[in-house]
Amino acid sequence: MTAIQTTGYFAPLFFILFHLFRQFLLIPVAVVCIAGGVLFGAELGSMFSVLGLTGSSILFYLISKGFPTLLHRFEKMKVKWLGTYTNLSIGQIIILRMIPFVNFSLISLCILDKTKTFRGYTKLSFLTHIPSAICFTFLGAAIQSLSPIILAIILVLLVVLVYFFREKQVLIKWNDFFAREKA
Template sequence: MTIQLATSTVLTVIQTTGFFAPIAFILFHMIRQFLFLPVAVVCIAGGILFGAQLGSVYSIIGLTGSSITFYFVTKLFPKLLDRLMKMKGKWLGTYTNFSFIQIMILRMIPFINFSLISLCILDKAKTFGRYTKLSFLTHIPSTLLFTFLGASIQTLPPVVLIGIVIGLFILIYYFREKQVLIKWNDFFIREKA
């Protein structure tokens, strides 16, 4: 599904709700993760439907709601959280911890998995309040980027888009945490006899 087709589908669904369009849009953000739609598509649609300012506000609320939904789903289904942690360990490494700025930058890369980034925030913030605050703050730059620049991002040449993504990855490396804490028992793993 192309970005234009996905965006037009989202626009059609939201426009049919009339007066309740903002609420439907926020709820659509919350179920978007189960429909496997990219965040960028829904944010672009919000900018087209409600304008850049209101579209950004509704997207930030919806994405924060989506993160809160992820939090409660992982608490209700601990086996799912274990599977996600194993996936994170496989893809990113067991001891990889992203800094706040790295997480913000990762949110701006459209093809990075939303749930994986939420999992990184969950690792960083041990309480629900801190998790919600970090989720809210990390959604602001990506939402503004996708909502305000959404239309122009689609028309940029692929070389420029690749350059932007490479630049974001360089920033992720630059803002990494410079130290890794490894538990004593994990460092000195005893061999089973």
């Protein structure tokens, strides 16, 4: 803690930049946000995590536009895990962001599918990062006092909420519905 206080602005800047590179190091979002709660406290850790996660989403957007083959791989992963016609609601996206084991880039792809512009994507990414960053950072600030049973109950509750907030309708294109099976 003393090392962070003596580094001044470099510790928060390094933490935000670490969020940007976290996705390439395959470190879960929850781990970094919890570390932010431990290192900076609940309020500042949440703010730094939201900024870092939004920057990470912007980086995903830029990489997906620059490398369409990578975007195609994520789209295949989305179809494999969620199905062809699954459209997540904003509530589902927010809750999925709070589940530690869900792929960050997959959720970013769902936001990319929901929005049409860079500004819309950035705004929706920012808004969906706020609850998860606050949740994980406060968890990091209070981690010593929570039991594993409470953590398991929270995870089960989040999974139930994902089901509850699902979209109740599916739109299937005419050609897809009447498509003939390929031999």
